[in-house]
Amino acid sequence: MSSSLALVLLMLTFHNASAELFTALADMEELLETESVLIANLDNYIRVQEDKLNQLRRRSAEYQREHTEAAKDVGTYLSNPVNAFLLTKRLTTDWREVENLMSYDVGSEFLENVTNYRDVLKFPSDEDLNGAAVALMRLQDTYKLDTASVARGELNGIQYSTEMTAGDCFELGRQTYLNGDYYHTVLWMREAMDRLSHEVNRTTTKADVLEYLAFSTFKQGNVHTALLMTNELLELVPDHERAVGNKVYYEKELEKEAMQKALRGDDGSVDVPVDTTTVSS
Amino acid sequence: MSSSLALVLLMLTFHNASAELFTALADMEELLETESVLIANLDNYIRVQEDKLNQLRRRSAEYQREHTEAAKDVGTYLSNPVNAFLLTKRLTTDWREVENLMSYDVGSEFLENVTNYRDVLKFPSDEDLNGAAVALMRLQDTYKLDTASVARGELNGIQYSTEMTAGDCFELGRQTYLNGDYYHTVLWMREAMDRLSHEVNRTTTKADVLEYLAFSTFKQGNVHTALLMTNELLELVPDHERAVGNKVYYEKELEKEAMQKALRGDDGSVDVPVDTTTVSS
Numbered sequence: 001m002s003s004s005l006a007l008v009l010l011m012l013t014f015h016n017a018s019a020e021l022f023t024a025l026a027d028m029e030e031l032l033e034t035e036s037v038l039i040a041n042l043d044n045y046i047r048v049q050e051d052k053l054n055q056l057r058r059r060s061a062e063y064q065r066e067h068t069e070a071a072k073d074v075g076t077y078l079s080n081p082v083n084a085f086l087l088t089k090r091l092t093t094d095w096r097e098v099e100n101l102m103s104y105d106v107g108s109e110f111l112e113n114v115t116n117y118r119d120v121l122k123f124p125s126d127e128d129l130n131g132a133a134v135a136l137m138r139l140q141d142t143y144k145l146d147t148a149s150v151a152r153g154e155l156n157g158i159q160y161s162t163e164m165t166a167g168d169c170f171e172l173g174r175q176t177y178l179n180g181d182y183y184h185t186v187l188w189m190r191e192a193m194d195r196l197s198h199e200v201n202r203t204t205t206k207a208d209v210l211e212y213l214a215f216s217t218f219k220q221g222n223v224h225t226a227l228l229m230t231n232e233l234l235e236l237v238p239d240h241e242r243a244v245g246n247k248v249y250y251e252k253e254l255e256k257e258a259m260q261k262a263l264r265g266d267d268g269s270v271d272v273p274v275d276t277t278t279v280s281s
Numbered sequence: 282m283s284s285s286l287a288l289v290l291l292m293l294t295f296h297n298a299s300a301e302l303f304t305a306l307a308d309m310e311e312l313l314e315t316e317s318v319l320i321a322n323l324d325n326y327i328r329v330q331e332d333k334l335n336q337l338r339r340r341s342a343e344y345q346r347e348h349t350e351a352a353k354d355v356g357t358y359l360s361n362p363v364n365a366f367l368l369t370k371r372l373t374t375d376w377r378e379v380e381n382l383m384s385y386d387v388g389s390e391f392l393e394n395v396t397n398y399r400d401v402l403k404f405p406s407d408e409d410l411n412g413a414a415v416a417l418m419r420l421q422d423t424y425k426l427d428t429a430s431v432a433r434g435e436l437n438g439i440q441y442s443t444e445m446t447a448g449d450c451f452e453l454g455r456q457t458y459l460n461g462d463y464y465h466t467v468l469w470m471r472e473a474m475d476r477l478s479h480e481v482n483r484t485t486t487k488a489d490v491l492e493y494l495a496f497s498t499f500k501q502g503n504v505h506t507a508l509l510m511t512n513e514l515l516e517l518v519p520d521h522e523r524a525v526g527n528k529v530y531y532e533k534e535l536e537k538e539a540m541q542k543a544l545r546g547d548d549g550s551v552d553v554p555v556d557t558t559t560v561s562s
Contacts, residue, residue, distance in 0.1 A: 028359045028365065028368070029355055029359070031368055031369070031372055032348070032351055032352070032355060032359075032368070034372060035344065035348055035368070035371065035372060036348060038344070038372075038376065038379075039341060039344050039345055039348060042337065042340070042341050042344070042379065042383070043341055045337070045383060046334060046337050046338055046341060049330065049333075049334055050334060052330075053327060053330055053331060053334065056323065056326070056327050056330075057327055058482060059323070060320060060323050060324055060327060063316065063319070063320050063323070064320055066443060067313070067316055067317065067320060069443065070313055071313070074310055074313060078309045078310070078313075080441060080442045081413070081416055081417045081420050082417065082431065082434055082441075082442040082443070082445065083442050083443065084309065084413050084416070084417075085410075085413040085414060085416075085417050085449075085453065086442075086443060086445070086449060087309070087312055087313070087316070088312070088405045088409050088410045088413040089410060089413075089449060089452050090316065091312055091315060091316060091319075091404055091405050092404075092405055092406075092407060092409070092410045093410070093452055094448075095319065095404075098319075098323065099395050102323070102326060102391075102392055102395060103392055103395070110383075111383055111384055114380055114383060114384070123372055123373070123376075124369045124372050124373055125373075126373060128369050128373070129366075129369045129370060129373045129374070132362070132365050132366040132369040132370075133366060135362055135365070135366075136362045136363065136365075136366050139362050150363065153363055160361060160363075161361045161363040161364045161367075162347060162350065162363070162364065162367060164363065164367070167375075168366075168367060168370060171370050171374055172366065201339060
């Protein structure tokens, strides 16, 4: 299958899949409009905060310069009437201005916008997010797409969408987890872990990924690996409540497994892999 | 008088003057310690705010990059299942993170410090500021120091302290104004105005300086110049309440002056300058 044909098929498939989620493409276009408004508002917020910080930075630099000068020889510095006046001024009128500037809540209108937008703009729901994840997984299965390639936004070596971050892969895995689809959770959490190790500005945490990965691995029947992952998680977060509980549980499961093996060995039966999926849902 | 001798004399004079204000140099050294704490706290506040802004900037750049990509061809973009998932994710989980980050009040502990410092650190009072201004004016008079030179921090061409900003000169003028010393107010407000015209990051406003300058000039007996300055102020701030009232008052004063002149002319008396200081306090 040529990559361009694959792309067309993929899009057609998805178009059908997305039709279940959104009554029309127009709905999704509205989401892009929402995003456009949110970005503009965020940038305005950043701009006014930046202005405030620039003023404070200038003040700090002035204070610091003068203070360094004074520290060289405190006695001489303070004997000078101009310096004495300026120091007194810095700690009265000037400092009150700095205090006011620090406590002045700039950008509050943009924060209010954020709340108001929820009522006036179209936002996708958590169900929409889950639906989009399901559609993507269905597509991955249908075309037997390799997880790493999908994450790179590649199809047969051709870039057809943005590369996903570790956080994107994590969220995809989290959505399939919510649906009880542990097979895809393991695939995407592994991908998240792999991407995370290369990220400078990390978009998720190793602990979060390990938690989902360990439990889904257990649900897929691999108790031993699940225990190793849980131990790794506990090294990062020693008081992780669920991990502490799971560790105890996994260890008991492995003991049971070992006993079953031993029993079978005693009565001369063959050493078969134990189906631990009986403990899963 | 050599500049070094002048400097010694100046310092001795000031040392006596400052002795009235602060029981010991140690008191002023404490002020420097206060300043040191304030600067460190301000820098901490700036640092955490900067961290927050950097995170938001990174988010905005990511959103913008992806949004620009989508805008190129909305239909094709949204037909792609990875893009559809990522857009839905951006507007659900990601956007909630941005919202939380925007509304998260970072640096509040440093703002609280600012309030607490008032109780635990030594701060100069407004009276100390006034005293430091009086001491400086006394020195200027005693040594007949030129205002512009003092403002440059120069004595006989030698730099002996920091250069003053327009805001520093304004505050000095404001302090002498509060003492009813309009002579020095005019000197220092003029200096403030002169420095203001060269400042990139203005440390006071032309309107503020003009208000004090006009009124002090009137108090010094020059009603005509006071009116010109008030008109200049009203060009900047047309609804300036006090300026509107003063303008009417100055115009009436000038009318009275003109009538007095005319009367003297009528009875053949010589045309002498009218002493308008009779209207001042």
